[in-house]
Amino acid sequence: MAKTPLQFRHNGRDVALFVDGGTNLLVVLREMIGDMTPKFGCGQGGCGACTVLIDGEAHLSCLTLAETVGGRHIETLDGIKDGPNLHPLQRAFAEHFAAQCGYCTPGMLMAAKALLDRNPQPSRDEVVEAISGNICRCTGYEPIINAVLAAATGLRARA
Incomplete structure (x- = not known):
């Protein structure tokens, strides 16, 4: 199978590599460049553990073909600090105990970041909508929603 050249920005740095056709972005991030923060959950787009930002928008990296991200900006949890x-x-x-086992946390954080980047004053319903594609089996969601709302308040206070 022929390899396809691929160039993109990953957490602020340029990446250039070759990928097999049909390779998803999650494989590229985890196995080819070593960013283990997006998690492999279901592999079918149903859990949100692999959520990353592509040009600021939340996307499921397990469903995103790598060759579609050429020239784009990919941000993962490793890049937000x-x-x-x-x-x-x-x-x-951390302060609101929104992570228990932590497996969903990278995807939750990236979905929440996409929301706060476009809407720094979200309502509770908007937070619920933003994280609705992410499954958490531990927290019951309330601590996560409260953490996102608290972060929004903190970010507004810093601005």
Whole structure:
């Protein structure tokens, strides 16, 4: 099978590699460039554990063909912190006990970040809608929703 050249930005750095046709973005991120923050959950787009931002929009990396991201900006959980400083969403998740087993957390955080980047003052219903594609089997969702709302408040206070 012929390899396809692929170039994109990953968490602010340029990446250039060759991929097999039909390879999904999750495989590229985890197996080819070593970013283990997007999680493999169901592999069918039903759980949200693999959520990443592509040009600022939340996408399921297990359903995204790698060859479609050429020239685009991919952001994963590994890219949202500022050096040793956690992103306000990460801090809020810790403070509100929004992560228990932690498996869904990267996808939840990325879906929440996409929301807060486009809407810094979301309502509770907007938070629920934004994370609705992400399954959590541990928290019951309330701590996650509260953490996102708290992060929004904190981000507005910093601005």
